[in-house]
Amino acid sequence: MLRTLTPLFLFGLATLASTAQQNIWGHNPLRSPEVHPDGRVTFRLLAPKAQQVQLTGDFLPAEERTTAFGKMWVDGRRSLQRDTAGVWSFTTEQALAPELYQYAFHIDSLQVPDPSNVYRHRDTNLTTDVFLVGGGVEGQYAVNDVPHGSIVKQWYASPSLRATRRLSIYLPPHYFEQSHRRFPVLYLLHGMGGDEEAWLAMGRAAQIFDNLIATGRMTPAIVVLPNGNVSQQAAPGEGSNGFVPPQSMLPRTMNGEYEAAFPDIVRFVDRHFRTLPKAKHRAIAGLSMGGFHSLHTAINHPTLFHYVGLFSAAIQPREDNVSPIYADVPTKLSRLYAHRPSLFYIAIGRDDFLFKDNVRFRQQLDQLQLPYTYRETDGGHTWRNWRRYLLDFLPRLFRP
Amino acid sequence: MLRTLTPLFLFGLATLASTAQQNIWGHNPLRSPEVHPDGRVTFRLLAPKAQQVQLTGDFLPAEERTTAFGKMWVDGRRSLQRDTAGVWSFTTEQALAPELYQYAFHIDSLQVPDPSNVYRHRDTNLTTDVFLVGGGVEGQYAVNDVPHGSIVKQWYASPSLRATRRLSIYLPPHYFEQSHRRFPVLYLLHGMGGDEEAWLAMGRAAQIFDNLIATGRMTPAIVVLPNGNVSQQAAPGEGSNGFVPPQSMLPRTMNGEYEAAFPDIVRFVDRHFRTLPKAKHRAIAGLSMGGFHSLHTAINHPTLFHYVGLFSAAIQPREDNVSPIYADVPTKLSRLYAHRPSLFYIAIGRDDFLFKDNVRFRQQLDQLQLPYTYRETDGGHTWRNWRRYLLDFLPRLFRP
Numbered sequence: 068m069l070r071t072l073t074p075l076f077l078f079g080l081a082t083l084a085s086t087a088q089q090n091i092w093g094h095n096p097l098r099s100p101e102v103h104p105d106g107r108v109t110f111r112l113l114a115p116k117a118q119q120v121q122l123t124g125d126f127l128p129a130e131e132r133t134t135a136f137g138k139m140w141v142d143g144r145r146s147l148q149r150d151t152a153g154v155w156s157f158t159t160e161q162a163l164a165p166e167l168y169q170y171a172f173h174i175d176s177l178q179v180p181d182p183s184n185v186y187r188h189r190d191t192n193l194t195t196d197v198f199l200v201g202g203g204v205e206g207q208y209a210v211n212d213v214p215h216g217s218i219v220k221q222w223y224a225s226p227s228l229r230a231t232r233r234l235s236i237y238l239p240p241h242y243f244e245q246s247h248r249r250f251p252v253l254y255l256l257h258g259m260g261g262d263e264e265a266w267l268a269m270g271r272a273a274q275i276f277d278n279l280i281a282t283g284r285m286t287p288a289i290v291v292l293p294n295g296n297v298s299q300q301a302a303p304g305e306g307s308n309g310f311v312p313p314q315s316m317l318p319r320t321m322n323g324e325y326e327a328a329f330p331d332i333v334r335f336v337d338r339h340f341r342t343l344p345k346a347k348h349r350a351i352a353g354l355s356m357g358g359f360h361s362l363h364t365a366i367n368h369p370t371l372f373h374y375v376g377l378f379s380a381a382i383q384p385r386e387d388n389v390s391p392i393y394a395d396v397p398t399k400l401s402r403l404y405a406h407r408p409s410l411f412y413i414a415i416g417r418d419d420f421l422f423k424d425n426v427r428f429r430q431q432l433d434q435l436q437l438p439y440t441y442r443e444t445d446g447g448h449t450w451r452n453w454r455r456y457l458l459d460f461l462p463r464l465f466r467p
Numbered sequence: 468m469l470r471t472l473t474p475l476f477l478f479g480l481a482t483l484a485s486t487a488q489q490n491i492w493g494h495n496p497l498r499s500p501e502v503h504p505d506g507r508v509t510f511r512l513l514a515p516k517a518q519q520v521q522l523t524g525d526f527l528p529a530e531e532r533t534t535a536f537g538k539m540w541v542d543g544r545r546s547l548q549r550d551t552a553g554v555w556s557f558t559t560e561q562a563l564a565p566e567l568y569q570y571a572f573h574i575d576s577l578q579v580p581d582p583s584n585v586y587r588h589r590d591t592n593l594t595t596d597v598f599l600v601g602g603g604v605e606g607q608y609a610v611n612d613v614p615h616g617s618i619v620k621q622w623y624a625s626p627s628l629r630a631t632r633r634l635s636i637y638l639p640p641h642y643f644e645q646s647h648r649r650f651p652v653l654y655l656l657h658g659m660g661g662d663e664e665a666w667l668a669m670g671r672a673a674q675i676f677d678n679l680i681a682t683g684r685m686t687p688a689i690v691v692l693p694n695g696n697v698s699q700q701a702a703p704g705e706g707s708n709g710f711v712p713p714q715s716m717l718p719r720t721m722n723g724e725y726e727a728a729f730p731d732i733v734r735f736v737d738r739h740f741r742t743l744p745k746a747k748h749r750a751i752a753g754l755s756m757g758g759f760h761s762l763h764t765a766i767n768h769p770t771l772f773h774y775v776g777l778f779s780a781a782i783q784p785r786e787d788n789v790s791p792i793y794a795d796v797p798t799k800l801s802r803l804y805a806h807r808p809s810l811f812y813i814a815i816g817r818d819d820f821l822f823k824d825n826v827r828f829r830q831q832l833d834q835l836q837l838p839y840t841y842r843e844t845d846g847g848h849t850w851r852n853w854r855r856y857l858l859d860f861l862p863r864l865f866r867p
Contacts, residue, residue, distance in 0.1 A: 088540070088820060088848040089591065089658070089755075098712060116518065116575035140488070175516035180580045185594050185703060186710045187587065191489065194585050199710045210700075210707045215631075218620040221643075231615075243621075243739040258489070300610075303585060307610045310586045310599045312498060339643040355489075420488060448488040 097154065099183035100170070100198045106162025108198070110170070111183065115153025117174045121146050124170030125451065126163050140418065140447070144173075165201035166451060167208055167271060188268040189303070190450070191260025192313035197269075206278070207458060208271040213281035214240035218273055220263075220305075223335040227328035232294055233301035234332065235263045236340065237276055239287040249341045251465040253290045253374075254332070255457075256353025256360050260315030262302040263294040269450045270457065279461050286465035289340055293332050295353075295360050297324045320356060321381075323390025326364040333371060346406070350464050352376025354453045355421070359384075366399035367392055369406055374464050376412040378456040379419050379448050382428045397435055404437050410463050411439040414456040418447035497554065499583035500570070500598045506562025508598070510570070511583065515553025517574045521546050524570030525851065526563050540818065540847070544573075565601035566851060567608055567671060588668040589703070590850070591660030592713035597669075606678070607858060608671040613681035614640035618673055620663075620705075623735040627728035632694055633701035634732065635663045636740065637676055639687040649741045651865040653690045653774075654732070655857075656753025656760050660715030662702040663694040669850045670857065679861050686865040689740055693732050695753075695760050697724045720756060721781075723790025726764040733771060746806070750864050752776025754853045755821070759784075766799035767792055769806055774864050776812040778856040779819050779848050782828045797835055804837050810863050811839040814856040818847035 099111040110122055127143025147155035169190070171178050180187055181196045188197055202209030219236040239250060255272065257265040266272040272290070279285035297319040300306035319325075337344040351372045353361040358380020365375045384393040404411075411432075415425045432439055442459060446452050499511040510522055527543025547555035569590070571578050580587055581596045588597055602609030619636040639650060655672065657665040666672040672690070679685035697719040700706035719725075737744040751772045753761040758780020765775045784793040804811075811832075815825045832839055842859060846852050 088818075089850065114575075114577050116577070118516065174574070174577075174579075175514075177514050177516070177574075177582075179574075179582055182577075182579055183712070185589050185592065185713060187594065189585050192585065194587065197710075202709070209709060210705060212631075212707060215622040215633075217622075220618040222615040222617075231612075233615075305610060307612060309602070309609060310597075312583070313585060418488075450489065 097183045099181055102163075102198065102200055103158075106164075106200060107159050108163055108200070109156060109158040110147065110172075110181070111154055111156045112147065112172055112174070112181065113152075113154050114174055117149075117155065119146065119173075119175055120149070120155040121173040122157055122170060123173065124168060125449065126159065126166070126168045126170070163200045165203055165206070167197055167199050167203050167269075167454070169195045169197055169450075171196060189264070189313070190269050191315045192303075203271060203274075204455060204458060207275050208454065209278075210274055211278055211281070213277055215277050216240050216273065216280075217242060218267065221339075222301075223332065223339075225328055225331040227331050228297060228324065230297075230300060233263055233305060234294060235267060235292040236336070237273055237290040237292070238340070239280060239289065240277070242289075242341075247341070249343045251286060251288045251348035251350070252336060252342050253288050253350040253352065253461075253464060254361075254372075255290055255292050256295055256351070256357030257292070258353070258355030258357050258379075259320065260313075261357070262296060262299065263292050264302045264305075266292050270454055272457065275454070275457055275461070279458070285461040288465060289336070289342060291332065291336055295325055295357060296320050297322075297328070321359060321385055322388055323363075323384075323392030325360055326367055326392050327390075329360075329364045330368060330371070346370055347373045347409070348465060350374030350376065350410075352378065352412070352460060353380070354378040354456075355448065356381055358382075363392055365408075366396065366403045369399070369403040373406075373408050374410045374412075375403075375408060376410070376456075376460045377414070377425075378453050378460075379415050379421055380413070380425065381421055382424045397431065400432070400435060400437060409466075411437070412442075412460055412463065413439055414442040414444065414452075414459065416444045416446040416448070416452050418445070419452075420448060497583045499581055502563075502598065502600055503558075506564075506600060507559050508563055508600070509556060509558040510547065510572075510581070511554055511556045512547065512572055512574070512581065513552075513554050514574055517549075517555065519546065519573075519575055520549070520555040521573040522557055522570060523573065524568060525849065526559065526566070526568045526570070563600045565603055565606070567597055567599050567603050567669075567854070569595045569597055569850075571596060589664070589713070590669050591658075591715045592703075603671060603674075604855060604858060607675050608854065609678075610674055611678055611681070613677055615677050616640050616673065616680070617642060618667065621739075622701075623732065623739075625728055625731040627731050628697060628724065630697075630700060633663055633705060634694060635667060635692040636736070637673055637690040637692070638740070639680060639689065640677070642689075642741075647741070649743045651686065651688045651748035651750070652736060652742050653688050653750040653752065653861075653864060654761075654772075655690055655692050656695055656751070656757030657692070658753070658755030658757050658779075659720065660713070661757070662696060662699065663692050664702045664705075666692050670854055672857065675854070675857055675861070679858070685861040688865060689736070689742060691732065691736055695725055695757060696720050697722075697728075721759060721785055722788055723763075723784075723792030725760055726767055726792050727790075729760075729764045730768060730771070746770055747773045747809070748865060750774030750776065750810075752778065752812070752860060753780070754778040754856075755848065756781055758782075763792055765808075766796065766803045769799070769803040773806070773808050774810040774812075775803075775808060776810070776856075776860045777814070777825075778853050778860075779815050779821055780813070780825065781821055782824045797831065800832070800835060800837060809866075811837070812842075812860055812863065813839055814842040814844065814852075814859065816844045816846040816848070816852050818845070819852075820848060 123142040147157040217238040303313040358377040523542040547557040617638040703713040758777040
């Protein structure tokens, strides 16, 4: 029958049949977003009956708005123009710099995903439409013609947490060929509302590893991307609680349990993958809550890691927290430094709501006369910054 | 600062700040879909200014509609009711049977994804909202408390196609522990518009493998999920062409190149993973175009596979196709059967648009006196059927 199907018939099938038969030939006739060769981007939405269609996105200049909570920066907003067919569109005034961007449509004030865009990632407990301009920063977010690592979705047993949990692992190119070579390991942690998928989706981490390894800017390494939510077995939909709405304010994320149980992960990885199982070949880094986890894991297990990276890190435990994991931070910091870590890296944006906490933390390090590498950028608590920090951090690891 | 944030402030941040800071604490206040304990399901959408909100889904009775193309079955449709706050809702009249379902909202005739649901899979070149009732058929689509296999996203070189391409691999539970055990291999192929992600997303394949292996209904096996689109390096967004709109009518999908190059995949897998590298430990199966690929790969390489599965398979090449791969099918079939395959399995639904082609193909097998196992079901060309065929097919593989 396939041979007898005409394009017109196929279009009919596509628009009518929906899921009664699989919609093999369907497609959304509008292209949105469309990145033009000159770097401008057009967004389109078919909505003949809408009164107003607007767009927000992290590429539009943020606007300061005064609210009941004080002044805050919010995404810029633009109106789309309607044509006679009911197609609304907007083209950016200027070319957008190479980057991974996020946006949303607002139809009569209702925020909706772009029906024409299949590139939609979960970011915390919401989904966001994304598009890539020009391969991202220095082309490092694109899949380039370089050797590619493998991504493994792997379950592990955590005896300390009495749980079976999931993590993601990046194995460097040729891992399954070079059956004896061992690699250093970076543990790379997500933030609040994230999970073992976050760095791979919004972070473009696999592409960044492939590209930096190919150009010699990163030492080939295994990268472990664990799930930092103790109450959660795996990313939403991947655990036994099924398709429940994800939550970002999960319990047991910053109460010390995760940091205390972290050696379970290291033991599992060292036992099942070809690692170099020594501190000098191990790094831990994370963003936001993952920076908090990295800091407190590293200082509570001072012989495990020789490299520490804090990206827009939360520093202070919540007031109600009484775990001994968060006690005696200055003493524990000094104990970590007694092992002469190769790198203690801090990066944050000046607009980040955790900026002042990081200033105070650096003052504490200064008073203790503990050296660190510091990178301050513009921008706030965003994936754009975390991808850039990762690009900056990786070349500093595992150098002899 | 985290410790000073009040819930009210967090809500303010969530609704206003969007991507100017990462929306850590945001959530969509509506729950949709909500599967009630009694199996009924409620859908909700906030759209105060909409005139009409409707729902289509594969759980609503399909409706026969007369169109310019003749009569065809389309998904059922229901209207949602608006409350005074502008929230539209609909609850199914009856409990839904355990299954993975698809649905979409239609706001004033515009089909839009459900903003409250993060479980949205790409199915061909569109995305569809999904929800799971009761763990799916016999609970086999859920992540249950059983040993879990690993999923690997792996690149391989195809010398025949002069391309570096991606595939997915399921490694059975304990693969990385039992470092010497070897496994049989199933090659499981997607349909038109699909790719190496399709069986794992819409097919719930990893959950099905885990659950059937745990109960002894499937022999532990490696399952390879290749990408069958020769012109495509990898799934959309995972290849070097970037975030372009996916196409289902790709060139070079049914012109013989893929079947001719298939031994490249088998060689790669046998070389890099612990397989039992003999025909009697190898199966190939696929849905729709993947059934077509399975059939023509198996009969053109008659010493490679001892098990063949055709799920809603396309049988006939397109009229314009002149590849020798599709010539002399009866002779090649007899040659395959000369090697006494353990299983030649055909499954299809009575409403499938490929049903008649499968009737003719079975007549051909009958005339040639070649035995096969046949399963005929209700329903059409749908993932619901393909998951059921997989559940029925796997227990028949790799039995001594």
